Amino acid sequence: MKNKRIELLSPAGDMERLKITLLYGADAVYLGGKKYGLRANANNFSVEEIKEACDFAHNLEKRVYLTLNIVFHNEDIEGVYQYIDEVVKAGIDAFIVSDPFIISYIKENYSNVEVHLSTQNSTTNTKAIEFFKSLGVNRVVLARECSKNEIEAIIKKEQIDVEVFIHGAMCTFYSGRCALSNYLTNRDSNRGGCSQVCRFVFDTKEYDQKFTVATKDLNMANYIKDLIEIGVCSLKVEGRMRSLYYLATVIGSYRKIIDAYYDGNLTDKLIEEQNLILSRVANRETSTHYFTKEASWNDQYYTGRQEMSNQDFLAIVLTYDRSTHLLTISERNYFDVGEKIELFTPNKDVYVFTLEHLYNEQGDEITCARHPEEILKIKLDIDKEIPKYSMLRRKVG
Amino acid sequence: MEKVVVLQNKSIDSYIQYGIHYFILGLEHYSVSYSVVYSLEKIKEILINYPDIQLFVAMNRTFYDEELEQVKDVLNELSLLKIKGVLFYDLAILELKKELNLSLDLVWNQTHMVTNKNTCQFYYNKGVKYGYLSNEITLEEMIEIKKNSNIKCMVLVLGYPIMAHSKRKLLNNYFTFMGNKASKKRLEIKNSGDYLVTEEQYGTTIRSHTLLLDFEAFLTLEENEFDYAIFDESEMDHELFLSLLEVYTKLQNKTFCLEEAKSWQEKSVPNIWSGFFYKKTIYQVKKDEK
Secondary structure: OOOOOOEEEEEOOOHHHHHHHHHOOOOEEEEEEOOOOOOOOOOOEOHHHHHHHHHHHHHOOOEEEEEEOOOOOHHHHOOHHHHHHHHHHHOOOEEEEOOHHHHHHHHHHOOOOEEEEOHHHOOOOHHHHHHHHHOOOOEEEOOOOOOHHHHHHHHHHHOOEEEEEEEEOOOOOOOOOEOHHHHHHOEOHHHOOOOOHHHOOEEEOOOOOOEOOOEOEEEOHHHHHHHHHOOOOEEEEOOOOOOHHHHHHHHHHHHHHHHHHHHOOOOHHHHHHHHHHHHHHOOOOEEOOOOOOOOOHHHEOOOOOOOOOOOOEEEEEEEEEOOOOEEEEEEOOOEEOOOEEEEEOOOOOEEEEEOOOEEEOOOOEEOEEOOOOOEEEEEOOOOOOOOOOOEEEEOOO | OEEEEEOOOOOOHHHHOOOOOEEEEEEOOOOOOOOOEEOHHHHHHHHHHOOOOEEEEEEOOOOOHHHHHHHHHHHHHHHOOOOOEEEEOOHHHHHHHHHHOOOOOEEEOOOOOOOOHHHHHHHHHOOOOEEEOOOOOOHHHHHHHHHHOOOEEEEEEEEOOEEEEEOOOHHHHHHHHHOOOOOOOEEEEEOOOEEEEEEEOOEEEEEEOOEEEOHHHHHHHHHOOOOEEEEEOOOOOHHHHHHHHHHHHHHHOOOOOHHHHHHHHHHHOOOEEOOOOOOOOEOOOOHHHO
C-alpha cells in the first residue's frame, strides 16, 4: 500500500504487446486467455503463451495478471477448474475476477495466487470491499465512477491494495451494468463480446440532433502525484486491443511521470511535455471524468465520428548496427526524406533528427517510405545501443 | 408460481382481483430504474392498509461511503417491517445484513449478472434467499439454475427490460450540449429497434421499448416450478397491463389455452418479443465477421 512503490500496469493483447509494454516500463501486465476474459476478440494467449509470458516477465522481475472476469453462464463453469489449474502452473501472479463463486474457488484451492476484484463489479464503497475481503481478495480495481476523495477514504479505511484506471477508453455505464451490446447486436458484453453500442448513434422522434452517449477517453497524467500520495497501489492503463505504438507511448509517458515523482523531479513542464505526446497518440479527446468532480456533458461526444486517425507512428526498429550506423526498421506510415523524426527507445532515450538518407532492403537509396511493413534502413549518427522495439514517430511541437 | 407486480402508484385493489398478492416497490433514494418510487412512510402505510400482501423493496442502487450510515438505518427500519425481501445490487447490503444480524431476506438483483447456478448457490449459502435472474439468459439456462441451486428464482415475464444504467445524467448532458433548456427526463430513441432513456436523481437507465411477452415461456416457468414471475408495469398503459394480467391469470388457471392467449395478443399487443428466452448471445465473432 503506501510504502510500496506504485505499480504501472499495462494491457497486453498478445506476446509482442506484452514484450513492448514491459520493455517500455510497465511493472506488470494483464492479459486474457483464449476464454473467460472480457476482450474475447483480442488475440489473447494460449496456456503455452501464458507460460512464455510469465517467464519473460519474471525474468525482468515483473508480474503477470490473468483476466478471468467474465460473468459466467452455466456452460462456462465446465472446464474453468482445469483452466485455472493450468494457468496457475504456467506461473501467473494473480487472477482478475468478478464472479464471487470463482473468487472463492481460487482462494480455497490456490492460496498462493492473488485475486484482484475486477472493475466489472463496480465497487464503490468499503462495505462491499469488506464482503470481498472476507473471500480473500487481495486487491480491488475500483469503479471508474469513484472520485479522488472516495478513493482516498476507501484506502484509509480498508487497508487493501487499490488499483485505479488512469488512461484509455471509459464505459458510459457502470461496468457490469450494461447489456446494450446484448440487445442491439446479440453480443454478450459481460462475456467479452461488447460491441461498444455506447458509441452508436440513435435517432429520436422529436429532435433532428442525433442522440449519443459516447464518452471521451480517460487521461490522468495531471494527477499521478495525487494518486501516489493517497496510497493507490496500481495505475492501470486500458487497451488490450490498442496498437504497439499506442502502448509504447502511453506506458513510456507514464513511466517518465512516475519515475520523476520518485526522483523528486516531477515538474509541470515534464507533465505538459508528456501530455503533448499522449494527445498525439490518442485517437479521442480525453477527460478525467469523475476524479475531481461529477462527470458532466463535457466528458462526452455528441456528433459524428469520435475517433481521430493518427499517422505519427512511422516505424518500429528491428536492429541497429553501431559499426555501420544503419538502423533497420519496419515501416508503419508514409514518410519522406527531409522530415523531422523522433526516435524513442524503451530505455527512455529520445533522439530527434532530420531524415537525410533512406534505403530499401537491397541498399538502394530512396526518397520516401510508402509500403506498410516494408523493411528499410536509415543512416544515423548515434553511437549508442538502440534496442529492438524502439520506435520512430513524426516530431511534433 | 406467484405473480409479482412492480407497483406503479396505482390502486393495489386493481391488481388483487387478478390474484396478485406480491409486489415490488422501488424505495425512494435507494433504488434506480423504477419510474415510481415509495418512501418508507408510504411503504408502512401500504403494509397497514393491506396486511395480506407481500412486499419486496428494491434498494438496487450503487452506494458510496458517505451514504452507508443512511443505508444501515434504512435496513434496520425495514427489518422491523413485515416485508418479504430487499432487492440489492450493491454487496454493501449483504455485508450490512450480516454485520447487523438483520432478519431480512435478500434478493440478489445484479441485473445482468445473475446468470449461473454456481453463483446463485454461492449467494444462497451466504444467506441470500432469492435471485432475480438476468433477462439475458435463455429459458434453458434459467431452468438449469432452478434445478441446480436452492435459491428461489424470480424471472421477468412481462415488461420493458432494462439494458443499461449509468451514473451520468445522459439526457441532461444531451440537452445541455444542444443548448436546449428542456428538462426532459424521458426520451424515446431508435437504432434498429426502439429504446427508452429515462433519467432520475441517481443516473440514467436505458430500456428496450419493445414489450417482452411470451406466454409459452411463462407456462414453461410454471411447469418447472419457478417461484416468482415478475410483471413490470413501468412505462405501460395501466389498462393494457391489467388486461395482460388477466390473460396470464387465465392461462395459469387454465381457463385460457395458449392459442387463445396468443390470438388475443396478436389483436391487442402486436409488437412484442421473446427477449433472450430462446436466443443465446454470442461473444466471440469469427475473424471475417469483425
